Amino acid sequence: MNKPDIAAETKPWRQDGVKPFVRISNVTKKFGxxxxxxDVSLDIFKGELFCLLGGSGCGKSTLLRMLAGFxxxxxxxIEIDGQDMASVAANQRPTNMMFQSYALFPxxxxxKNVIYGLLREGVAKAEANDRVADMLRLVKLxxxxxxxxxxxxxGQQQRVxxxxxxxxxxxxxxxxxxxxxxxxxLREETQFELIKIQEDLGVTFIVVTHDQEEAMTLSTRIGxxxxxxxxxxxxxxxxxxxxxSKYVADFIGSVNVFDxxxxxxxxxxxxxxxxxxxxxxxxxxxxxxNQTVHIAVRPERxxxxxxxxxxxxxxxxxxxxxxxxxxxSVFHVLLDGGRMVKVSAANSLHDDNPxxxxxxxxxxxxxxxxxxxxx
Numbered sequence: 114m115n116k117p118d119i120a121a122e123t124k125p126w127r128q129d130g131v132k133p134f135v136r137i138s139n140v141t142k143k144f145g146x147x148x149x150x151x152d153v154s155l156d157i158f159k160g161e162l163f164c165l166l167g168g169s170g171c172g173k174s175t176l177l178r179m180l181a182g183f184x185x186x187x188x189x190x191i192e193i194d195g196q197d198m199a200s201v202a203a204n205q206r207p208t209n210m211m212f213q214s215y216a217l218f219p220x221x222x223x224x225k226n227v228i229y230g231l232l233r234e235g236v237a238k239a240e241a242n243d244r245v246a247d248m249l250r251l252v253k254l255x256x257x258x259x260x261x262x263x264x265x266x267x268g269q270q271q272r273v274x275x276x277x278x279x280x281x282x283x284x285x286x287x288x289x290x291x292x293x294x295x296x297x298x299l300r301e302e303t304q305f306e307l308i309k310i311q312e313d314l315g316v317t318f319i320v321v322t323h324d325q326e327e328a329m330t331l332s333t334r335i336g337x338x339x340x341x342x343x344x345x346x347x348x349x350x351x352x353x354x355x356x357x358s359k360y361v362a363d364f365i366g367s368v369n370v371f372d373x374x375x376x377x378x379x380x381x382x383x384x385x386x387x388x389x390x391x392x393x394x395x396x397x398x399x400x401x402x403n404q405t406v407h408i409a410v411r412p413e414r415x416x417x418x419x420x421x422x423x424x425x426x427x428x429x430x431x432x433x434x435x436x437x438x439x440x441x442s443v444f445h446v447l448l449d450g451g452r453m454v455k456v457s458a459a460n461s462l463h464d465d466n467p468x469x470x471x472x473x474x475x476x477x478x479x480x481x482x483x484x485x486x487x488x
Contacts, residue, residue, distance in 0.1 A: 124348075125158040126334065132195070134159040134317055135180070135285065140189030142175055149175040151341035152189070162311050162318045164328040167338035168364070173321045176338075177287050180319065181210045194284055207284035213293045215274040217262040224249065224258040227276045234281070248276045251310060268299045275307070279314065288320045292327060304330045325365050329353065337361050358488045362409040367443075369415070369454050370486075371408045375400050382480070389452045393425040394483040407486040412457040414482035417444060417468060422477035430454065432472045444468065446476055 125131040133156035142150040150172040157163045165173040178184040179191060182203030191198045193207060217226050224245055231241040249255045252272040262270055271291065278286055291307070292300045308331060311318050322328050328335050329349045337344045337352065337360075345357045356362035359370055373387035378400045385392050385406060392408055400406065416422060421429075433453065434445035437460070444456045454476055460467075468474060 123160075124333075125160070126156070131158060133157060134161075134194055135319070136190075136192040137176070137180075138190040138192075140176070140179065140186045140191060142172075142179060142184060143187045148341050150179070150186075153341070153343050155336060155343060155346065157317065157319065159317055160315055161333045162308065162320065162331055164320045164322055164332035164335045165338060166322055166325065166328040166335050166364075168323055171338040172341040173338050174289055177210070177289055177319065177321050180285070181208055181287050182206050183210075208287055209278045209281060209283040209285075210287040210289065211274055211278040211291055213290040215262075215270050217270060217273055217277075219262050222259050222261060223254060223265070223273050226262070226273055227280050230277065230281050244280060245276075248280050251313065252276045253306070266299075267295050268303055271295065271303060272306070275310065279310075279316065283316065285317050285319065288318060290322055291320065293322075293324075300324075300327065301330075307331065329365075337364060339364075354484075356409065356484065356486065359407045359409070359486050362407075362484065362486060367412050367455055367457070369410045369412065371410075371452075373406050373408050375402055375404045375406060378402060378404075383485070385485075389428060389448055389450050389454075392483060393480045394485050395480050397485045400485070400487070404487075409484040409486055410478055410482055412443065412455040413441075415454065415456045415476050415478045417446070417456045417458055418475050418477070419468065419472065420475065422475050424477035424479050426479070426483070427475055427477040428454075429473065429475055432468060432470055432474055435468075435470055442467070444474075446474060448476070 135157040137153055137155040140150055140153045141148055153176060165176060167173045175184060179186055182201065198206060227248060228241050228245045231244065249258060252275055254269060254272055257265065257269060292303055295303060304327060320331060332349060334346060334348050335352050336346045339360055345352060345361045352361065352365055356365060362368050363370060371387040371389060373385035373392060376386050377384040380396055383394045383396045385394065385408060387408060394408065416424065421427065428448050430446040430448040432444055433447050436443040441457050441459055446454045446456055448454060456476055
């Protein structure tokens with residue numbers, strides 16, 4: 114199959130004049146007095162693999178269910194492919210939904226699970242059989258057509274559910290924690306299979322997940338949700354490198370966050386005071402002296418050494434914990450001021466004397482490694 118004309122790598126959200134495929138405008142969903150989704154506006158483009166990311170209860174699944182038509186917005190508007198969905202029933206929408214539980218028919222074979230929806234819609238048996246054969250080849254299950262769900266692994270069941278969701282050729286596929294039931298290794302393998310299938314078919318995917326690594330791997334863009342609101346929307350690199358709030362920085366990956374107050378805000382440098390002492394950062398427009406900020410520093414941006422460093426931000430501490438993770442080691446360093454800092458460093462095959470527990474060390478980073486957050 115050919116890739117879609119608007120593939121993920123063309124980044125339509127960066128282009129002027131490209132019409133969103135999904136437009137969510139000021140949508141609120143209340144259950145009693147609780148706003149599960151609170152005034153959310155979001156544009157998603159054709160061919161995207163968009164991830165809604167957030168913790169339990171943040172509103173991401175409720176937003177997905179409103180797109181599917183299983184819930185009705187209390188207020189606001191949802192458009193799919195230019196059509197207002199307000200009066201469109203769930204079974205009439207150009208969408209399909211894949212659930213975490215997979216919901217396969219246990220008494221039916223793989224091919225019967227996949228063909229079921231087509232036959233219910235009156236598709237001719239010969240055409241339906243051809244489409245099922247093509248779909249099973251796409252999800253690499255063409256040799257498993259006669260098996261029952263209980264004869265399949267978790268990853269294979271997931272692909273049957275995906276094939277069944279895609280067989281009716283929806284314009285928009287909604288996936289609610291689609292890989293949540295898989296173990297870590299299988300989940301990582303399946304993520305890349307899912308990306309390949311999405312690219313081959315060109316169907317727009319919206320994936321709900323609480324797993325940061327999964328969102329970073331899968332998505333063209335991520336919408337980070339908290340307490341019913343969208344905190345930030347961006348490409349994975351943007352979300353990780355330039356979070357717009359303390360919440361996003363802390364939720365995506367591992368990070369050290371220091372509460373601070375601006376001491377000097379000059380055109381060429383900025384210095385803040387924090388619990389670990391003064392921190393130098395690159396200048397940020399619009400900040401003034403005594404303003405409260407947060408300084409976020411990723412563990413991999415911090416250098417760890419037995420010797421004092423020449424970096425602008427350098428502090429002494431003692432190693433409290435070491436976690437060896439194969440390609441990297443993670444260190445917890447207790448600074449002299451009493452604050453714990455996380456540092457990660459690549460492991461070397463030729464390091465015969467690695468830093469270990471209870472050693473006195475120096476942590477350091479340059480001004481560019483500090484991200485200044487105002488909320």
